Amino acid sequence: MRLLGFTACLAMLARSAAAIELVIGNEDSVKAAASTIAFGLVKYYTGNNTGDTPGNLPDPYFWWEAGAMFGTLIDYWALSGDDSYNAITIQAITHQGTENGDFMPRNQTRTLGNDDQGFWGMAAMSAAENNFPNPPADQPQWLALAQSLFNQWASRWEDATCGGGLRWQIFTFNNGFNYKNSISNGCFFNIAARLARYTGNETYAEWATKIFTWQETVGLISPDHHVRDGVHINIADGTCNSMDQNEWSYNTGIFLHGAAVMYNHTNGSSIWRTRVDGMLDGARSTFFDPEANNIMFEQLCEPSGFCNNDQRSFKGYLTRWMAGTTQMAPYTFDAIHPLLVADAAAAAKACVGSPAPPAFKGHAGTACGFRWTTGTFDGSTGVGEQMNALSAVMYTLVGKVAAPVTADTGGTSKGNPNAKAHEEIGEKPITIGDRVAAGFVTSAIGLGVVAGCAFVIS
Secondary structure, three states: OHHHHHHHHHHHHHHHHOOOOOOOOOHHHHHHHHHHHHHHHHOOOOOOOOOOOOOOOOOOOOHHHHHHHHHHHHHHHHHHOOOOOHHHHHHHHHHHHOOOOOOOOOOOHHHOEHHHHHHHHHHHHHHHHOOOOOOOOOOOOHHHHHHHHHHHHHHHOOOOOOOOOOOOEOOOOOOOOOEEEHHHHHHHHHHHHHHHHHHOOHHHHHHHHHHHHHHHHHOOEOOOOOEOOEEEOOOOOOOOOEEEOOOOHHHHHHHHHHHHHHHHHOOOOHHHHHHHHHHHHHHHHHHEEOOOOOEEOOOOOOOOOOOOOOHHHHHHHHHHHHHHHHHHOHHHHHHHHHHHHHHHHHHHHOOOEOOOOOOOOOOOOOEOOOOOOOOOOOOOOOHHHHHHHHHHHHHHHHHHOOOOOOOOOOOOOOOOOOOOEEEOOEEEOOOHHHHHHHHHHHHHHHHOOOHHHHHOOO
16 A cells, blocks of 8 residues: 555656646747647547548537637647647648538538638638648638638628628527627628738728628627627517627637737728727726736636536637737737736646546646636646647747738738538529629729739638
8 A cells, every 4th residue: 555655646746747837938938838738639639530520529529619729720830830730730621621612511510600610711711821731732722711601601691680790500490590699790700801901802891890880780899899799689570689798708809809900901090999909908807807817717607617618718719819919900919918928827837737538638747727817727628728728828929920921921822702602402602702703803903913912812
C-alpha cells in the first residue's frame, strides 16, 4: 500500500510538471503554450479516423462546432506558423463544403440552420483572408464557398415577417423555423462585410448595412448596442413582438467584428466607428466579470454552472472577434489587447487538468477548464473549453502578424459570385448571384479595377 501511494504521488508530480507554462509577451512561450493546447483540442477530433466522416466531431458535439474548431485552427496556423493540422483542416472543410460547394451535406440537412452553415462559411472566409493553402483545383475554393453561403442567405431573406431577417432554421420541419435570431443574421452580416472588404464589391457592403439596420429596427441591437438573442414570429400575422432578450457573448462578438470590418472597408466612416465603439463597450460591460479582475465570463450561465456544450464554446468566439477587431480598427488595440492578455493568463491557469481518457486525450496536466475566474482547473472539459483556452492564448499574438489580405493585397483564393445552393429536395438556383456578379462589373468600372482582380476575390 505504501508503494502504491508513492507511485500515485510520482504520477501526480509528473502531471503537475506538464501544466501549461505561459510567459505573456514572450512569443516563443505563447506559441509553445498554444501548441500544447491545440494538441489537446485536436485529440477530440475523430473525422480523420478510418470509417469516420471528415469534418465531424463525435457526439455530443453538433456539426456547427466542428466548423468553429477548424476556423480556430486556421487562425492558429496564421498566428503560430504551425502547419500540423492544415491537412485535416483542408480535408474537413472541403468535405463538408460538398462537391456542390454549398455547405449543405446531406447527412446534416434534417437539422441544418443558417447559423450552422455560418460557422463553416466563416472558416472558409478566414482561409481566404489568411492565404491558407488552397484546396485542390478540382474542388470548391475558399472564397467560392463563402460566396455560395452569401447567395443562399440573400435568397432566404424574408421581408414578409419581422420586416426582414433570416430565420434560424432553413427548413419548415425543424424546430426554430419560426425564430429569427442574432447569430444567424450575424453570420450573414459578418461574411457580407468581409466579402465587401475582400472584393471591393459594394453589393456585399449594401447587404451588410441592410442586415445591421434590420437588427436595430427590430430591436435585436439596442440603442446602447447590446445584442439580444432573437425574435419569435407570430404565425397568425407575421409580426415579431416577442423577443428573447438574453445576451450571449458570441452574438456581441460577431457584430463587433463585422462592424470593424465595415469601418475598415469604408475608410473609417463615423457611423461604423460609433457602432464599433458601442459594441465594444457593450462587450466589456457585459462579459467581463468586475468581481474577478475583469476576466471574460459567459454571464448568463457560467455563474450558475448550467452552460451547455454549445454555450461552453462561446467565449472563444468573442475572443477571436475582439482580436480581429484590432486588425480592422487598429485604434481599438489599446483597449482590447490588455483584455486579451489578462484572459490568456487566466485561461492558462485553468489548463492544468488531468482527467482520464476518454474525457481528455491530450498531455496530462494540460486539460483546460471552462471558468477562467477561479485561478485553476474547474473539472469541466471538452471541445469548447479547449478551444476557448487556445483562442485566449494565441490571440495575444494578433499584433505580431499582418492583417487579413484582400484580393488587391495578395489574396489567392478563387471566387464564384454565381455560386448556387443545392437544396436537399433538389437544385435551387440562387438568382441573387447574378446581381452580385453585376456588382463586380460596376465596381470595376467605378474603381478602375481590372476584370481579373474582380474575379480573384476573397
